[in-house]
Amino acid sequence: MAAPTVDDASHRRRFAGRTLDCPDVLIVDDGYLKATWPFLADRLRGGLVGQGHTLLWETVAADGRLRKIPGIGEVPALVLIGVEPEPADIAALSRLAVVAGIGGVDPAIATALADRGIPYVDGSRGHSDSRAEMAIALILAGLRSLPSWHTAMVAEGPRAWPLPSWQYVDHPGFVNGTLRGKTVIVVGLGPVGMRVAELCTEFGATVAVSDPDADEVEFAVRDVQRIDLAHVCGADIVVVAEGSPRLRVAKTAVDRLTVGSLVVTLDAAGIDLAALRARVLRGELAWATDVYETVPVPLHDPILGRDNVVHTPGIAGRTREANYSVADVLAQNITRVLCGGQPWPWDGVPRARSDLSQDPAPSPEGAKGTGAQT
Template sequence: MRSIICVHERFDAVWPFAADHWQKRWQSDCCELYRTAEPGARAPHLVPDPAAVQRLVLLGLPAASEDLAPFTSLEECFHSTHTDLPADGLDQAASRGIHIIPHRVDIYWGQSVAEYGLCLTLCGLRRIPQSHTAIIGSLEPWKHGPEVGKPGAQGVQYCDDSRFANGTLGGKRVRVVGAGNIGARYASWCTAMGADVAIWDPFAPDATFAAAGAKRRFHLPELVKDAEIFAPMLPLKEDTYGLVGKDLIDALPHGCLVVQVTRALICDTEALYRRVLNDELALAADVFDIEPVALDSPLLGRHNVVHTPHNAGRTRDANLAWVDDQIARFKPR
């Protein structure tokens, strides 16, 4: 059994831990790893004696017919690229009886994105980033207690913003759009922390809602009308673009915290940002309608916005999970 991994550094730029983890997982099979930065590199030029290879992994390299034809003993092949490199050889290889391992989408970073969403939620409720920044240049944030106490106002150690959803996640009404790999995880953790969770997803089975400890909502207007925390967690596709439109954004209760970690344009961002800038909603977001966010954007640095630069999904753990998912679908050896 001869197993080969060929990786271009253009792939390493996207998944920097993947290729080496794959080689480590296949180490017992004496797996060979070939890495290149040459723009026109092709697998047959990297691999000595390609006719003796049974398992082939191409990462960031072409998979045209001329790339796979020399691998005459090939049994299984996986190919992934983030560019427009040719891949027409895969169908021809399949016709020769080679098992082509399909690439599954969005499985591997679900844990990372969902955890990040939970973190943003807690940061938005407690204004943790704002407090972190404030104490760097001033001692004022340490002065919790006012000289004269007032009902419902600032007090000792109380620095949450009462105009928006604040305090603990426990007891909050969390409303989630999407019960997929990210949304279902996020919902289950909110449930575990004591939140009242409801999800809208017309395609998810009832078992998903039960596992997340969440109520099922069949209509989006019903979902948003009592939300204290609103988390749209769908991939951006033709049928999800603008799914949460202006009417739904405007129906969110005053003070609701909106959490965005998948794609911003699931929502009508014009309506969303208008309400945020008018201090009607709070926002905790890793994704935006235009990225990078302009340095003069009024969203940046606001008291009711927590913002990060679209990095929720790319952890080392997600890299390893990406590899493990592909390997699991190769035949056991």
């Protein structure tokens, strides 16, 4: 059953004057919600109100401070959407019991929450299926040169159709054909990476997963082979499903990837994109990607229009279902905490994912709209 909805205007009237009056949940967004998560607001609001919670939704400017909101100290649950609080903001929330959002938080905030025993709920599980299915779509499109054939049909019409004598139409210079029988290495053992691994296995591929932050027991429980990040070079297909400062295919590993192999990228933090781009431009690797070094990609960028590259513009997690599912993950976990329980363990964020001090290498995902938030 769909969760009930409450429109913005009526909810604003309920909390006229911008004082909190002790609502259960404060939801804060950065003003870009309708562009980035257009179906999330009503679903999240309806899910929380449907469970009997009171809430206030605020938009905070880039230079705004959560701690300046009157009455914030009484709020037990905080939801952050595109907003990064300061430690002083968290300190001002004296009754805080749970923080939720989409993606991780700054290491200082993660530490402040951990020191107080406050769980952080990550709604990213909600769009993991959407992102994983995009990875499969990119793999198949890269293996069969589907965008090139589509473009040829649009531009050439009947001339694009293979002649009766054609028995082979895939690109011979790169890994091609069926996913079955291919060797696939997935970077990341999180929700997206595991779903990609499951789907590739169902297609008949031989799959291994690399994630230095995951415990050995996680690989055993999920029945997947573990491989070191430095040893991804022997795969037919490398899928960068997730990334962090430690979970990153370095330039040295990119340079050793087998000529002709296919790299699929959903998270720009998970691989040295500059090194990958250089090999793609030299025609050594095929690339199917939803993320880039700069967003948007300039029309004159030489990476565009190549027959060894498949592009999508950062849309891996941008489905209506993904919006709904993210909202449901947030609402369900907040309800669990406010009712005296704990969030689901798989919706927590491992500290290693947020500890930027482990590797000084910068993440190219700082721009809004990159794969980090999709």
